[in-house]
Amino acid sequence: MPFYNSEEERQHGLQQLQQRQKHLIEFCYTVAQKYLFEGKHEDAVPAALHSLRFRMNVHGLSSVELVPAYLLLAEASLGLGRIVQAEEYLSQAKWTVLKSTECSYATHSLLHRNLGLLYMAKENYEEARYHLANDIYFASCAFGTEHIRTSGGYFHLANIFYGLKKLDLADTLYTKVSEIWNNYLNDHYQVLSQAHIQQIDLLGKRFETDTGLDEAQEAEAIQILTSILNIRESTPDKAPQKTVFVLKILVMLYHQMMNSSKAQEYATRAFNLAKEQQLSVQEQNAVQDLLNLISAEEAHPVT
Helix, strand or coil, X not given: CCHHHHHHHHHHHHHHHHHHHHHHHHHHHHHHHHHHHCCCHHHHHHHHHHHHHHHHHHHCCCCHHHHHHHHHHXXXXXXXXXXXXXXXXXXXXXXXXXXXXXXXXXXXXXXXXXXXXXXHHCCCHHXXXXXXXXXXXXXXXXXXXXXXXHHHHHHHHHHHHHHCCCHHHHHHHHHHHHHHHHHHHHHHHHHHHHHHHHHHHHHCCCXXXXXXXXXXXXXXXXXXXXXXXXXXXXXXXXXXXXHHHHHHHHHHHHHHCCCHHHHHHHHHHHHHHHHHCCCCHHHHHHHHHHHHHHHHHHHCCCC
């Protein structure tokens, strides 16, 4: 066999190996993120470590591509109460970012979000607010101010204000986060509905929904929205319209995740609350329509 053929095969083999490792990087990263959003910090550590090792193999020991894995490990450490260990991972991430000339806005956003979480854990709220403001800035540069990837920064900032009893500021930010997720899920549903209209004559299939999110993003949405719901339900005046609004967003989320039982549970809660609090007829009808949609899905599941 001529030399160039064996070299060609060697290069092809290396490329395939790198592609597999890149797939594993993303897979492990998503799994670790999902565990973190679900509060399973111990379970997130092995996946985050695997993501870090694969990144080192593909990108080297000093690449900015290592930063997302360091941040996962830092967040897991915070969740386990290991603040010193979290600081070590964050220091490594900061140093790597400082040395890099090609660090994306998205990575800057993640770094500042995790630094914000660190200072929240240390109850240094001024530093936490500074870093979360930077998180929102960089996420807005990368994705836009009204994007779901930016909403996490608003959410954590709202939690700070809520903890400091600055309830008006917290309320404004919780509302903003809710609206961002509502807009995303409604827009995505409209896209799916349009695609369904265009394809139904050809396929003759029932409309199958999905969120357009990966498992980690779905877990983040559940974590954020259920947290806001708990806060809405615990406030003295109960703010029924705001509570119903969050319930309706959770209905849309679970509906698009094809979890009919959860969607029906939240739709029923929204309907009952709207009736109990004597919300407007328009609001009650909107919730009734949503409940009817979910009940129809439950009666005729996708096969």
